[in-house]
Amino acid sequence: MSEDAPAPREPGGPQASPVLRRMAGRGREEAHRTATPLELFFDLCFVVAVAVAGRELVHALAEGHAAHGVIGYLMMFFTIWWAWMNFTWFASAYDTDDVLYRVVTLVQIAGVLILSAGIPRAFDDGDFSVVWFGYLVMRLALVSQWLRAGFSAVGPERRTALKYAAGVSACQVGWLGVLFLPDRAKPWVFLVMALLEMAVPALAEMTRQTAWHPHHIAERYGLFTIIVLGETVSAATVAVQSALEESEALDELLPMAAGGLLLIFAAFWIYFAVPIHLHLASNRQAFLWGYGHYLVFGSAAAIGAGIEVAVEQAVGKAHVSTAAASSAVTVPGALFMFSVWLIHSRHYKRGLAQQLVLPVSALAVLACTFAGDRAVLLAGLVATVTVGAGVWLSTTNPPPAEA
Known part of the structure; x- marks a missing residue:
């Protein structure tokens, strides 16, 4: 695996306007790189989903349904954690903080709130339709960000961004299995899709590492x-x-x-x-x-x-x-x-x-x-x-x- 990363963004570099900037990779050695208010707001909204999953776990355990509660919690927490991971690593490498970036991030927040609303139904009845739709909203926003990063880059950096966009899109289609397959198969489909999801970053960055800080x-x-x-x-x-x-x-x-x-x-x-x-x-x-x-x-x-x-x-x-x-x-x-x-x-x-x-x-x-x-x-x-x-x-x- 190559450890090369895009060159640091220079002060006064190519930034068209506060509304729309070129989405260039940020520098690994960039000074004073800290969390933004938007990222903190993003985290707080995600904790809503964590709280809902926790409540469902409490109900299941208190009723003596430990196996159902633990399996359901592990599945729901993966969806929350992985969506948070996707945004966090992308933002570390490509946060432009322009208007378009902020709007797309707010769309992702809306997606996780939809996901949160669907957790009880998925937990209790195995109905993942609302969770899947919330994921779809988040994934459309994330894919648009990766495409934007790809079109702003050249060479290996562009290929890495487009691989991410393709991998995330393919996985979202794969998650349809939890909607249409029998209930007894859903945990196994979930496990396979979780492994495929986690393989996307390694495959996308096989030849070039993104500029996370x-x-x-x-x-x-x-x-x-x-x-x-x-x-x-x-x-x-x-x-x-x-x-x-x-x-x-x-x-x-x-x-x-x-x-x-x-x-x-x-x-x-x-x-x-x-x-x-x-x-x-x-x-x-x-x-x-x-x-x-x-x-x-x-x-x-x-x-x-x-x-x-x-x-x-x-x-x-x-x-x-x-x-x-x-x-x-x-x-x-x-x-x-x-x-x-x-x-x-x-x-x-x-x-x-x-x-x-x-x-x-x-x-x-x-x-x-x-x-x-x-x-x-x-x-x-x-x-x-x-x-x-x-x-x-x-x-x-x-x-x-x-x-």
């Missing part, structure tokens, strides 16, 4: 992590508030709320403990890191859903055992720790002790499942000790300094 990409992922964790806090707070209005079980709810909050705080600390943009040198590192965030984002959002299930079980609303309700918190909590270590933190850990902290803590959080009605509190305490151990070990053997 390492610091910008790292910041975008970090900001989305913050927003997802914020949604988790919100969901957990609403669950506890609702329970308090109908129950006097303070002795159970307060430890659960404290443990959940500690777990979320620790998740934030763990994720932002290392300067990951220094690791993102090329597609070889960045694609694996970016794809791995399906587990990071999905587990972070699922922690909030799990806390809601645990609260409902504590006040007698959920038809599941204490261990099952506890696992709704401990499993995503452990998965978050392990996946952050696997794709993110381990690149900056020095020595065996630092490398073992998160994997061992993930196992300890899982073990908390069997701690009865104090499982969530104990998981939060384990996560807190994990942060403390990480801080102490980093002072004795600090990571490499930022370049």
Whole structure:
């Protein structure tokens, strides 16, 4: 794979007007490349879809339909995450911030809101028609952006952009399988299409890498992590508030709320403990890191859903055992720790002790499942000790300094 990228855009370069600029690739070394207000607005609208998927997961788990809930959540979260990924990496390479670019991005936001409206129907009845249409709206906008980038470029850069446009279009047609095939085949069609979707960037950039910006990409992922964790806090707070209005079980709810909050705080600390943009040198590192965030984002959002299930079980609303309700918190909590270590933190850990902290803590959080009605509190305490151990070990053997 060639690591060449388009040359940096020079100040005062070819920009026709604020309404329409030439969509040239941005420079990998561009200074002060940060998230824009439009990107932040985009993320906030996507979290609406995350919240809807989380609510459906809560309902399924609370009713004892764990397999249906987990499979449905994994499918719906993939559609949300992948649409966010598509825009984020394109924007990092080609954001012109002109009027046309902003309008097309707002169309993509409209698409994700349509998708959000269709999640309950897809989750409960296997009807993906609204989700597919929302994806179609987003994909038409994305393809138009890639075509615009292609027509503004020459040579290998143009071919890369047109490959993206063709690949995204073909995959959108392939998703018709989830509309017309039998219900029992839909999960397998979904899996195949998800793999094909993830193959598009690797194939499109096989001969030329787009001009995504390492610091910008790292910041975008970090900001989305913050927003997802914020949604988790919100969901957990609403669950506890609702329970308090109908129950006097303070002795159970307060430890659960404290443990959940500690777990979320620790998740934030763990994720932002290392300067990951220094690791993102090329597609070889960045694609694996970016794809791995399906587990990071999905587990972070699922922690909030799990806390809601645990609260409902504590006040007698959920038809599941204490261990099952506890696992709704401990499993995503452990998965978050392990996946952050696997794709993110381990690149900056020095020595065996630092490398073992998160994997061992993930196992300890899982073990908390069997701690009865104090499982969530104990998981939060384990996560807190994990942060403390990480801080102490980093002072004795600090990571490499930022370049």
